[in-house]
Amino acid sequence: MGQRSHDSLAAILVAAACIAYLWGAQGFQSPLVADPLGPSAFPTILGWSGLLLAAVQIILAWTGRSSPEESPGSIRGYLKPLVLFALLVVYALVLEPAGYVLATFAFVVISFLMLGEPLWRGGLIAAGFSTGFYYLFVKILKINLPAGMLFRGW
Amino acid sequence: MTEVFSSLAYGFSVALTPTNLMWATVGSIIGTLIGVLPGIGPVSGIAILIPVTYGMNPASAMILLTAMYYGTMYGGSTTSILVNVPGEASSVVTTLDGYQMARQGRAGPALAIAAIGSFVAGTFSIVGLMLFAVPIISLALKFGPAEYFCLMLLGLSSVTSLAGKSLVKALLSMVLGLVVSTIGVDLSTGIARYTFGIPQLLDGVGFLVVAIGLFAISEVLLAVEEIATAKREAVPVGRVWLAWKDFAASWWAMIRGTVIGFYIGVLPAAGATIASFMAYDVEKRLAKDPSGFGKGDIRGVAAPESANNAAAVGNMVPLLTLGLPGSSTTAIMLGALMMLGIQPGPLMYQKNPDVFWGLIASMYLGNTMLLILNLPLVGLWVKILAIPERILYPLILGVSVIGVYGVSGSLTDLLLACGFGLLGYYMRRHDYPVAPAVLGVVLGGLMEQSLRQALVLSDGSYWILVQRPISLVLLILSAVSLASPYLIAAFRKFQSEPQF
Numbered sequence: 001m002g003q004r005s006h007d008s009l010a011a012i013l014v015a016a017a018c019i020a021y022l023w024g025a026q027g028f029q030s031p032l033v034a035d036p037l038g039p040s041a042f043p044t045i046l047g048w049s050g051l052l053l054a055a056v057q058i059i060l061a062w063t064g065r066s067s068p069e070e071s072p073g074s075i076r077g078y079l080k081p082l083v084l085f086a087l088l089v090v091y092a093l094v095l096e097p098a099g100y101v102l103a104t105f106a107f108v109v110i111s112f113l114m115l116g117e118p119l120w121r122g123g124l125i126a127a128g129f130s131t132g133f134y135y136l137f138v139k140i141l142k143i144n145l146p147a148g149m150l151f152r153g154w
Numbered sequence: 155m156t157e158v159f160s161s162l163a164y165g166f167s168v169a170l171t172p173t174n175l176m177w178a179t180v181g182s183i184i185g186t187l188i189g190v191l192p193g194i195g196p197v198s199g200i201a202i203l204i205p206v207t208y209g210m211n212p213a214s215a216m217i218l219l220t221a222m223y224y225g226t227m228y229g230g231s232t233t234s235i236l237v238n239v240p241g242e243a244s245s246v247v248t249t250l251d252g253y254q255m256a257r258q259g260r261a262g263p264a265l266a267i268a269a270i271g272s273f274v275a276g277t278f279s280i281v282g283l284m285l286f287a288v289p290i291i292s293l294a295l296k297f298g299p300a301e302y303f304c305l306m307l308l309g310l311s312s313v314t315s316l317a318g319k320s321l322v323k324a325l326l327s328m329v330l331g332l333v334v335s336t337i338g339v340d341l342s343t344g345i346a347r348y349t350f351g352i353p354q355l356l357d358g359v360g361f362l363v364v365a366i367g368l369f370a371i372s373e374v375l376l377a378v379e380e381i382a383t384a385k386r387e388a389v390p391v392g393r394v395w396l397a398w399k400d401f402a403a404s405w406w407a408m409i410r411g412t413v414i415g416f417y418i419g420v421l422p423a424a425g426a427t428i429a430s431f432m433a434y435d436v437e438k439r440l441a442k443d444p445s446g447f448g449k450g451d452i453r454g455v456a457a458p459e460s461a462n463n464a465a466a467v468g469n470m471v472p473l474l475t476l477g478l479p480g481s482s483t484t485a486i487m488l489g490a491l492m493m494l495g496i497q498p499g500p501l502m503y504q505k506n507p508d509v510f511w512g513l514i515a516s517m518y519l520g521n522t523m524l525l526i527l528n529l530p531l532v533g534l535w536v537k538i539l540a541i542p543e544r545i546l547y548p549l550i551l552g553v554s555v556i557g558v559y560g561v562s563g564s565l566t567d568l569l570l571a572c573g574f575g576l577l578g579y580y581m582r583r584h585d586y587p588v589a590p591a592v593l594g595v596v597l598g599g600l601m602e603q604s605l606r607q608a609l610v611l612s613d614g615s616y617w618i619l620v621q622r623p624i625s626l627v628l629l630i631l632s633a634v635s636l637a638s639p640y641l642i643a644a645f646r647k648f649q650s651e652p653q654f
Contacts (some may be wrong), residue, residue, distance in 0.1 A: 036614030
């Protein structure tokens with residue numbers, strides 16, 4: 001898919017989102033008389049601006065004046081970022097039950113393996129990083145991070 | 155004038171406490187580290203470290219962040235000179251002569267003049283900042299809601315006009331940010347907007363969630379597509395020193411760079427990058443023998459390095475006096491201040507003089523600190539340069555998670571940040587700049603409130619925005635700044651056509 005069809009598709013999605021957003025803005029009724037604009041006016045302005053911009057983007061894409069054609073990128077190129085993103089989401093989900101140290105260690109080691117770092121060095125760095133940062137943020141900077149099952153009362 | 159100096163003395167009394175002195179040192183070192191590290195830009199670096207300031211008093215927090223900001227600029231120029239890789243856009247020009255000097259075995263003088271130029275520029279610009287800030291603040295104190303609305307519009311349009319290749323895409327990004335800012339309970343009526351019944355959204359989407367997602371997470375996702383496997387070889391540094399001859403040759407370049415940089419930095423629509431390019435260009439035109447430029451002329455390092463530092467200070471003028479950020483970094487700092495419960499602008503000057511003057515005094519300190527610390531530490535920075543990028547990416551994500559979760563303790567926020575990370579990856583991949591979206595989130599709430607207050611005053615008529623002279627001027631400036639890329643292109647075309 002070239003840049004032009006990408007831009008048109010994105011503009012259509014943006015337009016759909018704007019319509020939903022505008023539809024949502026209809027529901028905000030202000031109980032105050034002293035506020036002539038009320039809670040729905042600003043979202044309405046934004047929704048229409050978004051629609052207008054999406055329309056311009058479609059026109060630019062069709063008339064061939066959108067941003068210059070770039071290499072669309074192969075599926076292989078997208079693979080690593082998407083896998084890393086999926087790992088990140090799993091990391092976020094297990095953070096509370098597993099605790100920061102364990103979850104971070106696992107996440108960093110698995111990402112290192114994916115990025116081609118040898119296991120022994122990656123494991124050492126991951127262990128040092130996860131415990132070191134936990135200590136720095138929780139004990140010194142007093143920021144709350146989940147301790148998890150293993151380190152409770154640490 | 156005497157008032158300014160007594161206030162500055164007060165500022166030093168804030169900045170020179172042992173705690174704040176320590177934060178200025180820590181900030182300079184961390185900032186330089188971020189600037190030197192491959193794979194993480196200054197904006198992302200500062201964004202993921204904002205939580206460190208959580209629970210600190212606002213003056214210390216700002217001192218830490220400002221020192222980090224300075225440090226990143228310095229670190230960026232170090233990599234420009236030693237490996238020909240600019241840490242950020244504003245040190246691109248430094249690579250032209252800086253790397254050439256390093257290859258000729260003059261890395262020491264190049265690094266030294268970059269540090270001294272930054273120091274000279276920082277010091278002179280801070281004087282400029284003090285002189286500019288007070289009159290602007292007294293003007294801004296007369297602003298009503300209509301003027302504020304137009305002012306924020308100007309801030310948004312100036313950042314938007316310079317971001318990215320396509321104005322439409324930049325504007326879409328800005329609208330996205332403003333849309334995100336409408337999520338949550340509406341302050342004046344108490345109505346929940348776009349919360350979809352999720353209680354965690356009632357407070358709105360936090361600025362850090364968006365900033366870390368769009369800046370830091372997306373930067374990592376984009377970078378892992380193709381990880382540079384070539385080892386970055388730094389040119390050997392040798393002794394960092396500067397001969398008197400070199401200093402004398404660069405003196406006027408530093409002064410001119412400072413003046414150009416500061417004025418450009420104050421303008422809302424321009425920033426350190428343009429300043430450094432202009433300063434380089436001016437030196438080249440003024441030089442009796444410009445043939446050495448691009449081949450390792452020391453003035454080609456002195457001028458842009460002074461200019462980008464002066465512009466960084468100049469950028470603080472609209473931020474501190476009007477609450478308007480002129481760049482991504484100052485947008486991040488604005489968000490950080492707001493998280494600490496401080497609204498930058500004319501009222502900050504009145505309500506939190508310790509933050510305002512403490513910050514200005516700490517800029518002097520930050521400059522001095524960088525000069526003292528960085529030259530002896532160059533050897534350490536060179537070692538850090540050699541860390542392979544693939545080691546850094548998972549660690550940056552690990553710190554990002556602390557940044558989001560550590561502040562709010564909310565899993566919803568963490569998942570939202572991941573979502574913004576993916577969105578930001580798509581946006582960067584397809585030429586949508588992310589900075590306007592982040593700025594939209596920062597300014598959106600205030601913008602809506604001032605628009606509504608203005609229309610209360612005018613009984614619901616939008617004409618109030620053009621009937622008041624200052625707001626009309628600000629509106630015109632916004633339109634001009636949005637049109638400026640086209641105007642500049644048209645002007646260049648006009649210039650390049652043959653004249654008869």
